[in-house]
Amino acid sequence: MKVIYLDGCATTRVDDEVLDAMLPFLREEYGNPSSPHVLGKRARRAVDEAAASVAALLGADPGDVVFTSGATESNNLALLGVFGHDDRAPVNGLFCPTDHKSSLAIGRALAGRGVDVRMMRVGPDGRIDLEHLAGRLDLHSRVATAAWVNSEIGTVQPVAELAALCHEAGALLHVDAAQAAGRIPMRVREAAADTLSISGHKIRGPKGVGALYVRPEIRHRLRPVMFGGGQYELRSGTIPAHLVVGLGKACELALARLEAERARAAELRATALDMLQAGLPGVRVNGDPRHGVPHVLSVVLPGVRGESLVSSLSSVALATGSACNSGSQEPSHVLTAIGLDAEDANSTVRICLDARMPFEDLVLGLDLVVERARDLAGVVVATGAQAPFSPS
Ligand SMILES: Cc1ncc(COP(=O)(O)O)c(C=O)c1O
Numbered sequence: 604m605k606v607i608y609l610d611g612c613a614t615t616r617v618d619d620e621v622l623d624a625m626l627p628f629l630r631e632e633y634g635n636p637s638s639p640h641v642l643g644k645r646a647r648r649a650v651d652e653a654a655a656s657v658a659a660l661l662g663a664d665p666g667d668v669v670f671t672s673g674a675t676e677s678n679n680l681a682l683l684g685v686f687g688h689d690d691r692a693p694v695n696g697l698f699c700p701t702d703h704k705s706s707l708a709i710g711r712a713l714a715g716r717g718v719d720v721r722m723m724r725v726g727p728d729g730r731i732d733l734e735h736l737a738g739r740l741d742l743h744s745r746v747a748t749a750a751w752v753n754s755e756i757g758t759v760q761p762v763a764e765l766a767a768l769c770h771e772a773g774a775l776l777h778v779d780a781a782q783a784a785g786r787i788p789m790r791v792r793e794a795a796a797d798t799l800s801i802s803g804h805k806i807r808g809p810k811g812v813g814a815l816y817v818r819p820e821i822r823h824r825l826r827p828v829m830f831g832g833g834q835y836e837l838r839s840g841t842i843p844a845h846l847v848v849g850l851g852k853a854c855e856l857a858l859a860r861l862e863a864e865r866a867r868a869a870e871l872r873a874t875a876l877d878m879l880q881a882g883l884p885g886v887r888v889n890g891d892p893r894h895g896v897p898h899v900l901s902v903v904l905p906g907v908r909g910e911s912l913v914s915s916l917s918s919v920a921l922a923t924g925s926a927c928n929s930g931s932q933e934p935s936h937v938l939t940a941i942g943l944d945a946e947d948a949n950s951t952v953r954i955c956l957d958a959r960m961p962f963e964d965l966v967l968g969l970d971l972v973v974e975r976a977r978d979l980a981g982v983v984v985a986t987g988a989q990a991p992f993s994p995s
Pocket of ligand 1: 672753754781801802813
């Protein structure tokens with residue numbers, strides 16, 4: 604049965620062109636990019652070309668790109684790599700409460716070691732309170748970290764302003780751009796981020812590959828977190844040429860399609876929101892769309908348990924919060940951080956619009972979502988019986 608996929612923030616299908624680019628490196632071009640022979644050299648050339656494509660998407664130089672296994676590893680490398688093993692308070696790091704768990708869990712690990720871990724404050728729109736951050740940074744601050752685009756509500760953070768504040772205090776700014784890559788224009792040099800993570804599978808590339816951008820001027824402040832053959836100065840391990848080539852191709856396509864896809868996502872989002880609001884009274888949007896990406900729509904559906912809605916739909920895929928939260932009954936940490944109570948947080952669903960989906964699929968998918976949501980909320984159209992709200 605066809606599934607209408609509205610969960611592209613969790614992961615995406617590999618693009619056919621990406622797969623085609625990868626396959627030769629699993630078959631005849633299987634050389635190790637570190638080998639000096641002919642097959643190795645060809646693999647190395649492909650890896651270098653992929654680095655150039657990643658760099659072009661980020662607005663960086665190819666030499667600033669380190670390939671990793673994904674954004675989780677990139678976040679670990681950037682955030683653990685700036686602390687020495689014996690660093691303790693007053694040495695500190697600043698974390699954003701709405702960030703992905705792959706950042707927040709690192710904060711917890713650092714706190715467990717005795718580093719002073721400080722939390723930023725976010726407003727109801729999900730944006731970081733810059734004045735508060737300025738007050739939390741001091742000369743012992745090593746790094747602050749924030750997601751450029753939030754994975755649950757799509758809020759875009761003012762990275763250049765964050766970087767300016769951090770640099771003033773002598774701290775680095777790490778940016779988790781797993782949800783930003785291919786979705787918003789990124790000029791990492793201009794934004795002045797020091798390190799930045801991306802992930803292949805969020806941009807129609809393969810799972811298990813990502814990259815860390817490292818601003819060359821601060822490279823000396825980072826150390827490796829795992830040790831081995833030193834394929835990259837900061838990250839050891841045989842370079843998986845097929846995955847890296849896939850990431851490069853995905854970045855190349857994402858850059859070429861960025862503006863067109865943003866415009867189309869905005870149209871789809873408007874339709875999705877209209878349909879939800881017409882079908883279910885009381886629908887509210889989380890976050891502030893003026894500071895959000897066009898493809899993410901996070902909404903409270905009053906009276907509907909997001910978990911029940913998502914798990915009971917057999918031909919529509921959408922999310923309650925981030926995919927990593929979906930196994931837990933706890934209300935999403937992102938939604939509670941922007942001020943939602945547990946009831947609203949548990950009545951939230953996230954719709955991620957795929958700019959390439961046919962319009963009819965969106966309408967069909969949203970029809971099914973609205974119909975099931977009305978059932979779950981106890982809306983009875985025929986009799987006009989109402990619980991907990993009346994049908995529109
Ligand atoms: C903002 C953010 N950071 C990091 C990750 C983890 O990425 P990866 O699956 O590449 O480790 C995700 C995935 O959901 C994410 O949304």
